[in-house]
Amino acid sequence: MNFRELTRVALTLLAALAAAQLCVWLHTPIPWMLGPLLATAVASVLGAPTRSAPLLRYGGQWVIGAALGLYFTPQVGELVVSLWWAIALAVLWALALGALFGLWLQRQHVADFAHLPPGAWRATSYFASAIGGASEMTLLAERHGARTDLVAAAHSVRLVIVVVSVPFAMQWAQNYWGLQVDARLLPGARVAQWPGLLWLALATAGGALLMIWFKRTNPWFMGALLVSMVLTLSGVNWSAVPTALSNAAQLVIGVSLGVRFQREFVHTAPRWLASVATGTVVMMLLSLGFGLFLAHTTGLHPATLILGTSPGGIAEMAITAKVLQLGVPVVTAFQVCRLVAVLILVGPIYKWVGGRNQAA
Template structure:
């Protein structure tokens, strides 16, 4: 109920993406104050399922050809993310050498490296655990970074006066009940398959990939009802907010302060990188800022969807980066530290 009231309040205040930002802010605040909050996993999965399907509808054959022609820009975005994460981790290691009691040099390296990597919080924490890192610091770093990016960039876009760059195809606008039922069945199968294969974000990625394939083949089944999209954003906002427990507040204040500072620097650097990339691709800077921002894939894609700022390009950049970082982050760590 609190999340719903917060969403209505943000909508009344005309904030960007109110159905996610309102629940996120309200849940995180009461969680840090010690209230017992919880994100029910089936609801979070359903929210990711709906958002994944909604984003996949933007990938018409024409848009697919455009995204494919940007492969080199996406590759640059991946390289940029890896370098930025490596630099972030190096700064954390230098700032906290001697300040984190009880950590050996190898634990400090693994903790700061995976805390800096721009990937999914849960996936990076699991990989960090295998390398002996202090996982609470890694998880806190990713949670704070995503929170700051999610709360900052949408407001910056709204202040900039940007929205409506996308031309919406009929599949985005028109709800067809029989087609919606078929789309739900197909995307559910895709999500369950991804889950069975042990892939990251299976409910989001399974629905996204399935809908992309259907839409790229030229089939228009149905749009996603706006009420479903709003509800999905709400449960995703709650799932982010519950991470900020009293334990998070008491996590090494110096660590959190350094992560916050580094996140601000990264957002500025990413904005500069996106602006330069826009001159090479001819795409709007706002689209590439969202595509290269150091936030979570769902949060940046939702921002692009609600503000209509190049959803397919943003989604492609964020998805490809996520996959690449999940594959390469541990390999880069071993190359840089373990093999020496």
């Protein structure tokens, strides 16, 4: 990275920091992520030379993963295991919801993209609608000959709509109803201390590097999360993650989401983006109903299950649960299991459905 690029990164971070401080002053939910996300997105669309550094993004994911794992105490572990059936239902729900969304997109815009081969168009609509990680779904779409720009744009729109709207809705509900979740869902280590923080950093970094070596998806987040989770489940509580470090991690994650919205983004098939936005809102409302159903059947707080089944990103929904204290470990367990299942299953399902269509 040359001096010019470093300057762009530094200026972007300064703008993001100012936006975060403004959101803190305004008492918005998750201000350290929402402020940078919105400020960076608006600046990028207006043509400002914003830039995110991959190393900072990885560091943010590492910190958040380590912090979330601290919530998985032995008592929480027993609770999550007892919810295996609800997590399985949530996975099936996400797969079905994404598939239906994809069918709707495919039929809604078939005339707009008639120039694409049928296989490429089917892959585009299918992977654009799958409720999984944006980078992973874009990579799978590329392997199947899809329009990757449309797929990436669809996931960016979905993530931003969910990340912006859900925290505000949860904060409003919390202020209106005074939401209080199960006291069992608090972290094991609650005080940052030395040298425990160093041991936690070294162990979680080792987990991330191991995930990289095995070429796993989202290694800095998943590796740190899994190591921190195993340590806490084993009764090892070295240290909490300092609030300032957690805030900085949220800031760089917000920036990494916001810089996706370059000026060219708004000119990428406006009708397609409008349909994705509409479909995202519908999926959120349907997932709200499904989350309430699971809350009724499990006896857990509705806010926790709504976040757990929301069609957002795992880190963003878990951060919302952490900042608003709405059941971090359950939300994380639901979102992680969905992410893994979608990554494993969407490809084979696409091939299976495609084979059946060709046979017919």
